[in-house]
Amino acid sequence: MIVVCIPRYMDSLMCPENQYILKIYMMDKRIIDITGMKFGRLIVESYSHSSDKKTYWNCICECGNHTVVRGDLLKGGNTKSCGCITHEPRGTAHNRKDLTGMIFGDLEVLGYAGTSNKKAQWLCVCKCGRTSIVNGNNLTTGKISSCGCSRKHKLMKDLVGQTFGRLTVVSFEYVNKHREAMWLCKCICGNESIVSGHNLLAGAVKSCGCSKRIDLIGQTFGRLTVLEFAGINNQGGVLWKCECSCGNECITSSHGMINGHTKSCGCLNKDILKSQVGNNNPNWRDDLTDEDRTEMCNKRRLMTPKYNIWRHSVFSRDEYTCQICGSRGDIQAHHIKRWANHPELRYDINNGVTLCKKCHKELHKGKRIA
Numbered sequence: 001m002i003v004v005c006i007p008r009y010m011d012s013l014m015c016p017e018n019q020y021i022l023k024i025y026m027m028d029k030r031i032i033d034i035t036g037m038k039f040g041r042l043i044v045e046s047y048s049h050s051s052d053k054k055t056y057w058n059c060i061c062e063c064g065n066h067t068v069v070r071g072d073l074l075k076g077g078n079t080k081s082c083g084c085i086t087h088e089p090r091g092t093a094h095n096r097k098d099l100t101g102m103i104f105g106d107l108e109v110l111g112y113a114g115t116s117n118k119k120a121q122w123l124c125v126c127k128c129g130r131t132s133i134v135n136g137n138n139l140t141t142g143k144i145s146s147c148g149c150s151r152k153h154k155l156m157k158d159l160v161g162q163t164f165g166r167l168t169v170v171s172f173e174y175v176n177k178h179r180e181a182m183w184l185c186k187c188i189c190g191n192e193s194i195v196s197g198h199n200l201l202a203g204a205v206k207s208c209g210c211s212k213r214i215d216l217i218g219q220t221f222g223r224l225t226v227l228e229f230a231g232i233n234n235q236g237g238v239l240w241k242c243e244c245s246c247g248n249e250c251i252t253s254s255h256g257m258i259n260g261h262t263k264s265c266g267c268l269n270k271d272i273l274k275s276q277v278g279n280n281n282p283n284w285r286d287d288l289t290d291e292d293r294t295e296m297c298n299k300r301r302l303m304t305p306k307y308n309i310w311r312h313s314v315f316s317r318d319e320y321t322c323q324i325c326g327s328r329g330d331i332q333a334h335h336i337k338r339w340a341n342h343p344e345l346r347y348d349i350n351n352g353v354t355l356c357k358k359c360h361k362e363l364h365k366g367k368r369i370a
Contacts, residue, residue: 031055034075039079039080040081041081041085042069044058045066055071055072056068057069057070057071061082062081063084065084096112097136104139106128106147107124107132107134107145107146109123109124120136121135126146127146128147132147158172159197164201164206165211166206166208167195169184169200170186171183173194180198181197182195188210189210191209193209208232209232214254223245223246223264224242224244224245226242227241227242227243228240237255238255240252240253240254248267289364306347310333310346311352314352317354320354322356325356325359332356332357333354334355334363335352
């Protein structure tokens, strides 16, 4: 269809029954009829007008609004709606590109996974087999191209099969909290140990510890006699199987035995504690009587409901008054007959008397009541 710009007084010619009159004003400018075509949400209803060598078309949007749009913007995909798309949240079905099936680096998009912060999220599977949910913008811009495995491999130099001193790297184990690659190594002596790649490459570790190990077999440390090598602990210390003079066997480090921190399987401490009973104890006090010591040893046992009832009964009977000096402050309940020697009288009110702290202390230094 060949159309020209029509003056305002010719508007009546634009009615449907007079459309054929347009052919009278044929010029060199040719316009492709796009009536009925759909562009995004817009459906072209009819030709509108031309201005500045641009053609405008009457369109209806899916939302129901009518609008006039330039033809070149429709064909170029620059205009897809009446403007309603811009008011919708990002990531909605009409406002996102379907990435399902596309591959971005090591990631293949499996499907749409919802929105987060108004941004489309996509479920992806990595070449390594792991699945992850990735922001669509990060996929299309190339910011994320794997689940993270590719970055780890780039940062980590493969040491499998290499030899460092007496150690041969068998396999990769894990990455520690310091982000160092840890490798399983086998020593010439047959032992296996896990060593960081940094220590291997720097030459800080060249064996499982056997090269620096002093043979202690047959030597005696305190009550312990070393029987055989028992391996390496997590800190790289050498462990030995030992027999104690008491007959027990234990595993301890060479560091503890050489420095004198370990002298037995534990029986030595028990024997020392048993030998420090009574007046052999370094904390023994000659100024305490047997009742004082018994009371101190049974302090927790004395603080029972039954003892508290007896104690307050004695206070109540004596009107909360010291029976020696008559004071009423800082009082204590004293057993007339000793607690240890007369268990049958421990909770007898008649075997108790109220004393102040000062008189109670002086009483234990001198003569007892009754």
